[in-house]
Structure formats: C-alpha cells, structure tokens
Amino acid sequence: MFEFLFKYPAHVFSKGTIVLAGGWPVWLLILVWAIAAAGLGWVMWQSKPTWSRMRSASLWALEAAVACLLLLMLWQPALSVSALKPQQNIVAVVVDNSSSMKRTDADGTRLDAAKKVLNAGLLKDLEKRFQVRLYSLDSSLHRIADVNALTGDATVTKIGDGLRQLTAESSGLPVGAVLLLSDGADSSGGIDRQAITEIRSHRIPVHTIGLGKEQLSKDLEIRGVDIATRALADARLSAVVRLRNRGFGGQRTKLEIRDGSKVLAAKEVTLGKDGQEQAESLLFSAGLAGARHLTVALKAMDGEENQANNSVSRFIAVEARKPKVLYVEGEPKWEFKFIRRAVEEDRSLVLVTMLRTTQNKIYRQGVANNKDLENGFPTTAEELFQYDGLIIGSVESGYFNMNQQELIRQFADRRGGGVLFLGGRNTMSDGGYDKSAMSEMFPVSMTGAKGTFEREVASVELTPAGRDSLILRLVEDPEKNVARWKTMPKLADFQAAGTPKPGALVLAEMVTPKGKMPLLITENYGRGRTAVFATSGSWRWQMTQPKEDQTHEMFWQQMMRWLASTSPGQVVGSTPNALLSDEGKLPLRIDVRDKNFIPVADADVRAHIMGPQSTAAEVKLTPDPVIPGAYIGEYTVPIAGDYVAEIEAIRNGQRVGADTMLFRREDGVTENFYSEQNKELLEKLAEETGGRYWKPADAGKLATDVAYSEAGVTSRETYDLWNMPIFFLLLLAMRAGEWLLRRKWGAV
Amino acid sequence: MRRKFAVSALVFGLLAVSTLLAQRGRRFQSSPFDESGEVATPKDANEKTEWAFARLRYPSIQSGNQMWSMRGNWAIDYPKADRQFVSGVRRLSRVHARSVEQVVDLDSDDIFNWPWIYVVESGHWDLTDAQCAKLREYLLRGGFLMTDDFHGTYEWEVFMASMSRVFPDRPVKDIPNNDPIFHVIFDTDQRFQVPGTVNWPFTKTYEYDGYEAEWKGIYDDKGRVMVAICHNMDLGDAWEHADNPAYPEKYTGLAYRIGINYIVYAMTH
Numbered sequence A: 001m002f003e004f005l006f007k008y009p010a011h012v013f014s015k016g017t018i019v020l021a022g023g024w025p026v027w028l029l030i031l032v033w034a035i036a037a038a039g040l041g042w043v044m045w046q047s048k049p050t051w052s053r054m055r056s057a058s059l060w061a062l063e064a065a066v067a068c069l070l071l072l073m074l075w076q077p078a079l080s081v082s083a084l085k086p087q088q089n090i091v092a093v094v095v096d097n098s099s100s101m102k103r104t105d106a107d108g109t110r111l112d113a114a115k116k117v118l119n120a121g122l123l124k125d126l127e128k129r130f131q132v133r134l135y136s137l138d139s140s141l142h143r144i145a146d147v148n149a150l151t152g153d154a155t156v157t158k159i160g161d162g163l164r165q166l167t168a169e170s171s172g173l174p175v176g177a178v179l180l181l182s183d184g185a186d187s188s189g190g191i192d193r194q195a196i197t198e199i200r201s202h203r204i205p206v207h208t209i210g211l212g213k214e215q216l217s218k219d220l221e222i223r224g225v226d227i228a229t230r231a232l233a234d235a236r237l238s239a240v241v242r243l244r245n246r247g248f249g250g251q252r253t254k255l256e257i258r259d260g261s262k263v264l265a266a267k268e269v270t271l272g273k274d275g276q277e278q279a280e281s282l283l284f285s286a287g288l289a290g291a292r293h294l295t296v297a298l299k300a301m302d303g304e305e306n307q308a309n310n311s312v313s314r315f316i317a318v319e320a321r322k323p324k325v326l327y328v329e330g331e332p333k334w335e336f337k338f339i340r341r342a343v344e345e346d347r348s349l350v351l352v353t354m355l356r357t358t359q360n361k362i363y364r365q366g367v368a369n370n371k372d373l374e375n376g377f378p379t380t381a382e383e384l385f386q387y388d389g390l391i392i393g394s395v396e397s398g399y400f401n402m403n404q405q406e407l408i409r410q411f412a413d414r415r416g417g418g419v420l421f422l423g424g425r426n427t428m429s430d431g432g433y434d435k436s437a438m439s440e441m442f443p444v445s446m447t448g449a450k451g452t453f454e455r456e457v458a459s460v461e462l463t464p465a466g467r468d469s470l471i472l473r474l475v476e477d478p479e480k481n482v483a484r485w486k487t488m489p490k491l492a493d494f495q496a497a498g499t500p501k502p503g504a505l506v507l508a509e510m511v512t513p514k515g516k517m518p519l520l521i522t523e524n525y526g527r528g529r530t531a532v533f534a535t536s537g538s539w540r541w542q543m544t545q546p547k548e549d550q551t552h553e554m555f556w557q558q559m560m561r562w563l564a565s566t567s568p569g570q571v572v573g574s575t576p577n578a579l580l581s582d583e584g585k586l587p588l589r590i591d592v593r594d595k596n597f598i599p600v601a602d603a604d605v606r607a608h609i610m611g612p613q614s615t616a617a618e619v620k621l622t623p624d625p626v627i628p629g630a631y632i633g634e635y636t637v638p639i640a641g642d643y644v645a646e647i648e649a650i651r652n653g654q655r656v657g658a659d660t661m662l663f664r665r666e667d668g669v670t671e672n673f674y675s676e677q678n679k680e681l682l683e684k685l686a687e688e689t690g691g692r693y694w695k696p697a698d699a700g701k702l703a704t705d706v707a708y709s710e711a712g713v714t715s716r717e718t719y720d721l722w723n724m725p726i727f728f729l730l731l732l733a734m735r736a737g738e739w740l741l742r743r744k745w746g747a748v
Numbered sequence B: 001m002r003r004k005f006a007v008s009a010l011v012f013g014l015l016a017v018s019t020l021l022a023q024r025g026r027r028f029q030s031s032p033f034d035e036s037g038e039v040a041t042p043k044d045a046n047e048k049t050e051w052a053f054a055r056l057r058y059p060s061i062q063s064g065n066q067m068w069s070m071r072g073n074w075a076i077d078y079p080k081a082d083r084q085f086v087s088g089v090r091r092l093s094r095v096h097a098r099s100v101e102q103v104v105d106l107d108s109d110d111i112f113n114w115p116w117i118y119v120v121e122s123g124h125w126d127l128t129d130a131q132c133a134k135l136r137e138y139l140l141r142g143g144f145l146m147t148d149d150f151h152g153t154y155e156w157e158v159f160m161a162s163m164s165r166v167f168p169d170r171p172v173k174d175i176p177n178n179d180p181i182f183h184v185i186f187d188t189d190q191r192f193q194v195p196g197t198v199n200w201p202f203t204k205t206y207e208y209d210g211y212e213a214e215w216k217g218i219y220d221d222k223g224r225v226m227v228a229i230c231h232n233m234d235l236g237d238a239w240e241h242a243d244n245p246a247y248p249e250k251y252t253g254l255a256y257r258i259g260i261n262y263i264v265y266a267m268t269h
Helices: A002-006 A010-015 A026-046 A053-074 A110-129 A159-169 A193-201 A334-344 A402-413 A478-486 A551-564 A679-689 A696-705 A725-744 B002-024 B066-071 B080-092 B109-113 B129-141 B152-166 B235-240 B249-266
Strands: A017-020 A077-084 A090-096 A131-137 A141-144 A175-182 A206-210 A219-226 A230-232 A236-246 A252-259 A262-270 A277-285 A290-298 A311-319 A324-329 A350-356 A362-365 A389-392 A418-422 A459-462 A505-512 A515-525 A528-533 A571-574 A579-581 A585-592 A604-610 A616-623 A630-636 A641-651 A654-666 A714-720 B054-057 B102-105 B116-120 B144-150 B214-219 B225-231
Touching: A002 A010, A002 A725, A010 A077, A026 A053, A053 A725, A090 A110, A090 A159, A110 A131, A110 A175, A110 A696, A131 A159, A141 A159, A159 A175, A159 A193, A175 A679, A193 A679, A206 A679, A206 A696, A219 A290, A219 A311, A236 A252, A236 A290, A252 A277, A262 A277, A290 A641, A311 A579, A311 A654, A324 A334, A324 A551, A334 A350, A334 A551, A389 A402, A389 A551, A402 A418, A402 A528, A418 A551, A459 A478, A528 A551, A571 A641, A571 A654, A585 A604, A585 A616, A585 A641, A585 A654, A604 A630, B080 B235, B080 B249, B102 B109, B109 B129, B116 B249, B129 B144, B129 B152, B129 B225, B144 B152, B144 B235, B144 B249, B152 B225, B225 B249, B235 B249
Parallel strands: A090 A131, A090 A175, A175 A206, A230 A311, A324 A350, A324 A389, A389 A418, A418 A528, A579 A654, B054 B102, B054 B116, B116 B144, B144 B225
Antiparallel strands: A017 A077, A077 A714, A131 A141, A219 A236, A236 A277, A252 A262, A252 A290, A290 A311, A350 A362, A459 A505, A505 A515, A515 A528, A571 A585, A585 A630, A604 A616, A604 A641, A616 A630, A641 A654, B214 B225
C-alpha cells in the first residue's frame, strides 16, 4: 500500500533525503503559500457568506490546502538517495553452515530453505545488478563456489567474527551490501557491541534473511545454569536452572543433576507459562575433591521437537583444601560445645577453638601442635591470616588489644576472611564493641545499651532473603524449608544486637518477649564478609530434637562454609568461564599476595597447563598495570577436553603460593540451544547496520532493495515525488470534501 | 560392805569398759558433720545462667534389705553439696553458674534443657525402661551424666542393672589418665579415693568392698565421655563439707577439681 501511495518503498525514503528539484528557493514557496492563503481568505470575506465563521474557516482551510499542495508540486519535490552502481559493486551472500541449520522445520531443513531462497531467483537477480560472492559461515568465513558446498556440518556459528572477517578482507573491495541467511543461533551467545561498531564503520548494510521457526510448538529448553565453579569437598551447592517451555505449560517433568550416571539431585517441576522463562533451584553435595563434570537435564516430553537442548554440562573444581576457622570464646557455653560437635562432623572444615575457662587459662582444641595459640589470640597478621574464618563469642572487646582489634578488622577487609560475632553476655554493646575499632565491621549499628542479652527463649523466622540463603537451607524445597524453620525449637536466649546497617542482609529474625529483632545478619566487608548471630542458644536445636535430627549440624556447617569457604588463598587463579563452548581462548587472571595478604607485584607467575592427548603448555603471566598483585595472560585451548592448570607464584626464589584451576572445552553443544530462530538478533544486526530483516517469502524483492546503500561504488539518484498518487488523491479528496460541505450547508 | 563392794565393782567395770571403748576408737563420739543438708537460699537464686547443677531425681531400688534400701537415694547431700560446689565453680572458673541447683527427672522432656546432670548414690537407682530410653536419648543428643557416691560390688551391680539397659551396646571403660576430662582446667593425674563422712575420722577411706577409687566412663562414637562414673568415692560429701575443718582439705580440693573438670569437659566436648 505504501509503495502504491508513495511510489517507492518506505525503506527507500528512510535512506534518502527530500529535496525540491524545481530550483526555486524554499522561501519563495512559503511566501507564495502565504499570499495564496491570504488571497483566498480575502475573496471569501468579500463574498459576505451567510453561514457561520466556523464554516467559512473550514472552507477556507480546504481551499488553501489545495492551493498549497499544487504550489508544492510546482516546486517539484523529489527523493535523493544513494544507490549502488550496477555491476560495479560486490554483494556478499553469507550462509550459516552450522549444524543448527540442519534442524528440520515444517518445509525441510533450514539449510534447504536457504538454498531454496537463493535458487528461486534471488541469486540471479543479484547477479544481474552486482558481482555476487558466496560464503559459508561457521567459526569463520569461507568463500564457496555454489550453494551445493553448504552441508550444515560445522559445530560452531560466530556471526560477529565472520562479519568482521568479511569487512577486514574486503576493505579494498567495493562491497555494497551483505546478505546473511541464518537462523541467528550464534555460539558465542550473540554479537557483541564492538563487532557491530566495526561493521558499521564500513557503512556496509547487512540484510538478514531469518530461517527457521520463530516459535517452536513443543519444546523444553534449558536456557542457563548458574552454579559455582569452585567448591569445597562435601559442600552443599545450589544450581539455579533457567528453563523455558513451548506447548507444555502446566505439565510436570523431572529436573536432575547427574555426575556421570549418579544422580546428585532431582526434583519434579511444574512447567510455567508458554514461552516464559522460569527458574528452578536444586541443592546437591559437591562430593569428594576432584573435577566434577555435571549434567543438568530435563526429562524429555512426548512430541518434543528438539531434545538436544534438554541438558547442559557444567564443570566444577571440588577442592581438597580444608578451610580453617578460629573460634575464640570468653566463657564455657553450651553453644561452644555444640558448635564444635556440629563442625566435627564436617570433614572439609577445621575448627580451632580457644576458650577462656578461667581468668588466666585458655583451653585450646583443634590446634595442630602445642605451640599454636600458646600465647593467646594471635598478635601478628601472619598468625591470624592463616585462618579462613573467625568466630568471636562472648568475649569483651577489651580482651583484644588495639593491635589485635585492627588485625580482626583487617582479617575481613584485607585478607578476605569471614568474621562471625555470636551473641553473649560479653559481646555487642554489652562487651563494649560499639566503642571499639571493630564496630565498623559489624553489620549492625549497636545500641550502646547494656543488658541486651537475655536468657529468655525466642523463636526463629526466615526473612525473604533468608529463604534464598544456603546458610539457612535445611530442606531443599524453599516452601518446605520455611515450614521446617517454623517447627524448629526455640533458642535458649537472644540479644538485641542493634539496627542492620545499609547494605546488610537480615536472613533470620527472632520473635522474643520484647518483639521481633534480627537474628542472623550478614554483609560484605572489604574483601571479606561479616555476620552477627544474635544468640548463644541454638544448642537447643540439638538437645531438644531427636538425636537423628541433623538440622543443628547442617545449619552450623553451612554457616561455617559461608564464613570460610570463599576466603581466598595467597595465590588465586580465575577465569570468567571455566567451560569453554567452541571457544579457544581462555583468559587467565592470578592474584598473588604475601603471608600478610599484601599484593605482590614482583612475582614470577606461571601456569603449567595439561590437557587431553598429552597437551602441555606453560603460560607466563604478566602484571596487570591497573590492579596491584594481579597477573594476567591468555591460553589458547587447542582441542576439546578437560584441562588442569597448576599455578605457581615465586618471589626471590621463594614460593609465595600455588593454586589449581580446572577448565574444559567442549565443541558443538551450543548449536543445540536457542533452537527457535533468533529473530531478535537478526533484526538488531540489520537495523544497526542499515540493512533490513527479511522473511524468506519476501526475499524476491531483496535484490532491488540491496541497491540502496552508501557503501561500495554509489551514485546519487533523484526520484520525482510530485507525481506520487498520494498527492492526486489528496487533491481529489479535498476538493470533494469542500463540495460536499457546501452542498450540506446549502451553498450549492 | 557387800553393797560398797558392788558399787565399787560397777564403777570399776564402767571405767574399764569405757577405757576399752576409748582405746578401740571414738565410735561413740558425736560426728562433727551436720548431715541435715540445710542451707539458706542465696539472694541470686533466681538468676538465669548458662549452667546449673542439675541433680537427677530417680526411683530407688526396693530390696529385701530394708535398711540398705533406705540408705541411698537421689537427695543425699542435697542441697548443701550442690550449693557448696557451685560456689567453687563460680570462684574457680568462668562458668556462668546458678547459685542453686536444679532438680530434674527422666519423666519429662525438661531434662533436655540441662545438658549436664549429676546422680548421687547411683548404686541405688532403679530406672524404668522408659527412663532408660530417655537417658539414652539425652546422652546421645549431647547430654553429660556424672555419677557419684556409690561403693563396692553390690552397688556397682545395682548401678549397672539400670545403666546396661541405657547402653546395652556400650562398655564401661576406665578413663585413662591422659583423657582431656582430667586436664581440661586442672591436671588431675594424681587422684585418690575421696571418702564420705561415714569414714570419719578417715583412718580408712573405702566403704564396703570398694577399696580402690574407680574413674570410669562410657564413651560415644567420637570417643567423648558421655557418662563419667565416680565409683568407690564420695565427692558429694567432699563438696558438702568443704567448709568443715574436720574434713581434710586434700579430699575437698580433688573433689572440686574433678567436678569442675567434668563440667567444663561437658561444655567443650
């Protein structure tokens, strides 16, 4: 319709500019418009019409509009647009040749559809106007002679990289446009902004033809899995699985996590609304130390169009190290005993305790030898920072001297450890912490009042944040977990710790005779984290529940893991993604600190990498110019498989520390996902580069449209607009309208 | 004359008998120990504390020997021994201790709120099956039991008649000297028999055939003492009469050190 009324397609207008080809100046047109309108008005006023002013004004407006339109046509409006010169430009036809193109839709495979579009005349039409170069696209671009070379066997599609390659290789050639035939399934998850900017800088429009169903009728798909890449042995891990269904809304299926054939966790899930993404969480044990290759899978439903997108892999490095937690307690307490008992059950943690049994005696448990903590609480960073977590019980702040107080603060801030303050009669403001150097690391603003600790029972309630917390997860199902907490025995005592600070997270509250108050509050502090557990009465969870009940043990083990498991070592290796999907480049970053956890800038840091088929390499990392103590590097992962990187930092001939990283490369998997046509990506690519998105059925018109481009060898074309049908129809409508009005009002 | 001789003979006879009795011992001299157990209630009796001396009230065994049956029960030395001991706990350790005792039993679930309990004269207890089951549950959840003041073979058998129903599967073992329970605050390698006041004036320290003090225990699966058995000794008397100069200090000193060690062990293991 648009083209009928305006003579040219809309996108031609969007590419061009309107000009007046008559040669007369615009100001003259405006002046003539004004004179004509005024003259018509004067004539109408002179005729002294008998009708109202409103009717006179309406008729005048119609006559003036007709006059102005006629005058505009005299000035010859035209469209000036840049167009490719025939036979002097190249049009690159790029066809996605990855395995996702072999997916069968209603009319055969997507690759068949692409060939059909090209062979149905599009290639011939293009060849009439341009030189056509045909390419196949997978991880890179390959020139091919004809469409028969397309097999759909490639395991990777990297649209961004392919287009970059095209623009780079053809920088000296008159490439006027790119035509991309694809389903938009990109292995790298999309086209990054930098790639689009690069393509735009060459001003080459990319026209895209979308292949494949825009929406599958029956499908389950795992869209993503969020899971830790490192864990301690036996750690309880949470996997958040994002999934989407088409055509199975309201039905139930099974979601499970497997390690090989061993099922680690499973749950029944009710599928959400059609097309909407839903998140499901699963808890599972990390198990023994070593590399864990997990499969997260949805049970296939009857009639599913694509079952290859029902499972994904994840790679977790389960570490053998045992984080050490130091617990200092000021007086014998039942809480102390039962915390010790709970943590003793955890073979992946070491709990070292020092208890003031008398005014002058300290009873130490869990120490490696008789010298450990012999002189009381550590007085040097080296001594304290060997621990990963620190628990401070009912110890008045004055027990620690100023140096020790600063060390405790630095333990969280600089060392990156976790510090937990327990309730008690000698802690919080009752212990003078509100006036100590440690007050700023508390996640609460203490009241300053005395007598905040009371030996009265209190029940526990989870907050919304607590419902999602792994510390408080006693039962896997979130709703059942909330219900379980409601049945937990009351705490033996409570403490009014204070008001949570901004940024702190209240995970649980207590219902006490004095009202509701926070029980478990956490916050991030520097590189580490701090928490307050405002009671010393959780031992009742152990003593007043059957001996088989493990909730007390579970809570404290999870609390300890939160406290200590993420505390970094002196040498820590990291990478943004330990599971490389069709990706050969592994960025590495190593953070190196000395025993006092001060960044080391002059270490010799190397990664010794071993992989499949006896692959071995050594990567020397270089200091990051911006971040002190950080070393960066990159390793090109040659083939698919599992890799181990042993990282070592040496300074002045002495070993600063070491770390081990695990990573994996797998190829050809991502092609199975996002099995619907990624129309959004193709539309965006076309829009950002000045091209158009096409459906295969409309591709016949493409050859004409491709001509309008500013790339390549172009000429400026001017198309008359004065003779557009819309002008004629407008004139006709306005004159007819005036006649009808006059007739209605009795003037004709 | 005959009458005068008779009186003289009677006086002489009484003197001779009393001399002989005096030479044999002072059996008929009045005991310096007040066994009434009465003691004033402290002002802070209602203070809520971390730990309290929880004394177990149990049913006593009924036997054909009525005198023996009446001799021992759960309330022996109560409450003075408890309060005397607590005052020492307060003075010698950082345990936040209540000044008065708490009487508990195995018939209600309240016992689970008191993770340390003391049983006196456990050679006289006779627990029902339900009480045995509750005590077993209590100990396996993490509770601690200290027994005291029972002596000799027969009382041991009575003690074990109930205890073997609590733990039919766990042996009673001698606690070795190097066990933390003997060192958690005080090093108590040098232990000896602590006598009850019945032994006054302490020319001997044993009762019945309980010649040697026995420091025994029942352990949990992690090697922690759950039941600390003080057999052939009477620590309760040593606490109760700690303020009496007639009771030797060396026995009181050991009894306090053992008791405090057992409490702090129970609060740390």
